[in-house]
Amino acid sequence: MRDNLPERMEHGGRVRWHRTREQGRLLDFSANVNPYPPEIPWNPDPSALYDYPDDRYEALKEEIGRAFGRGTDEIAVGNGSVELIRAFCSAVLGRGDAACIVPPTFAEYEMAVRLAGARCTPKEAGAAVRFLCNPNNPTGRLCSREEVLRLLSGTAARGSYLFLDEAFIELADPRQSVVDVRHENLFLLRSLTKSFAVPGIRFGYAFGTPELIARVETVRLPWTVNTFAEAFAIEAFRHYDLLRASRERIAREREWLSAGLESLCLTYEPPSANYILIEIPLPAELLVERLLSRGILVRDCRSFGLPCHIRVAVRTREENRQLIEALEACLP
Template sequence: MLKHGGNLRDAAKMFSRPLDDWLDLSTGISPHFYPAPALAPNAWHRLPEYSDDLIHAAQTFYGAPHMLAVAGSQAAIQALPRLRSLSRVVVSAPSYAEHAYQWRQAGHAVSETRYEDLHDAVANSDVVVLCNPNNPTGEVIAPAQLLQWAEQLAQRGGWLIVDEAFADTLPEISVAAHTQREGLIVLRSVGKFFGLAGIRLGFVAASSALLDRLANYLGPWTISGPAQQIAISALSDTSWQQHQRLLLQREGERLRCLLIQQNWQCSGTDLFQWISDHHLQQQSQALCHFMAERGIWLRWFEEGAYRPHGVRFGLPANEAGWQRLQLACAEWTSQI
């Protein structure tokens, strides 16, 4: 399996530091999670039947006409390549590595291309996959451009897959509302914005025919009863959502300013910031090791196709974490 952030147990073993003595900034998951409501007494007893209430809540929150609940967007990322005959697939790079990996695992001809070259790649592919905003760089493609590409691909039976896992603080960039059209598929994640990665829940917005195929492939009872109950509450709580957006926007800007104070050029979203190895003077791996020695776990990205080495910083959960990060950054800067 590919490596991902959130592997804090690996860090604890590697650096011989107890789990509770770490500041984990290795993911883009909000450190402020939705407070789970009390569960129904039979939540763990009944089979988790398909919930209309969950889908209605998701359609309202994401603005999509048709949606399917899946066990984290990862489930859809793995399943969608198995629903097509062998195709020419272009995946934007750098990006969430599971996309290219899963299409290759299913036997498709996969190539990766930079964001600035995607327009040309659309003409010579059957499937185009991208994250918007991108993980880990934070790049954004305008909705009008995405819809144009989706139309081009649909004319020849192709797909445009847009992973909007980090779009919840930027609802204006979403194309989920347009997924009634053939060939446009949008993935959404409950884990990032709501800080509920542990319930393993995501959604796919697409045409009803494609969602039926995907549901049949995934099989029954894919979302636990407790996860459904928690998600219905979170997706319906507009007051909490508004507060969360403002909080993440404020803290995202704080993180960006903290890194700029170290003379690091960064980009990202409200949930994370990215610095390439080039802007760290080819010392990104050394920086991650330095931080880990001080109990701060970052996400280091190894070099890959169209992907330089780089470091991603998530958000601290509290003021003590912010101070710990600031002191460590200042210590690093003072020694180089």
């Protein structure tokens, strides 16, 4: 029996749990999903539940390949991005290996590394994998394409992998993506569910060389993408270009929300996607509780090692207005 398992990580998006306890309407600013998702003509066929999914997901990978100009053997799919993070770590890391993770960033990288028996370090030297979230969660910092390519060149020179998480880049600036780059030291992760605002179906996908993808697919549990999620994803990739309108509307609301935070004299990280990291003048848990009493759920960032920060999603204008009003009432 293993007695050194790490504790489960805390995440946002617990609105369903809070709703059952609070017995009221909540505005969920804790989950970073697209507030202006494209309308997808998706009508799930109940008869699809009678068969197992195609565990090779050939039709789905063909649609992804058409959207990005990649071969099906360069694509992995999973039940959310977290499954692929863990599958990748299980495939390439072992006991005694090290992975470079620079905090604050997505907590599941550390969890996956430790579950694979490896250790985490903030130093790139000697690390078998360098993790980069671009744009970063929770800070929102977006590295340019040139910065990412330089980092890839450096990791490759050391014989290491670059694990690049582009889960939010579709809602930030896709011009900075390196999804078109084929490199034996690169594993690139994406998430459909954030961009199309369907976190309930759990779907993530990734790109790498055929050899690396084969290893990840071997580690991944079979049939984890259910038939409803597969059907939605196929239709979403057929309408992938509609995300441009989402980005434009998010950018306008992000600017408005940022101005509202400035009016409250709050300091925040320069945002690039559909969320903003905010420094607050009191412990995060106190403000979270005050906002919750007003029907507003935000992300407590203590689990990122930031005890006086919250992260808020960019939502619609009226919802963002309600957030600013609630912050004004709850701040000291």
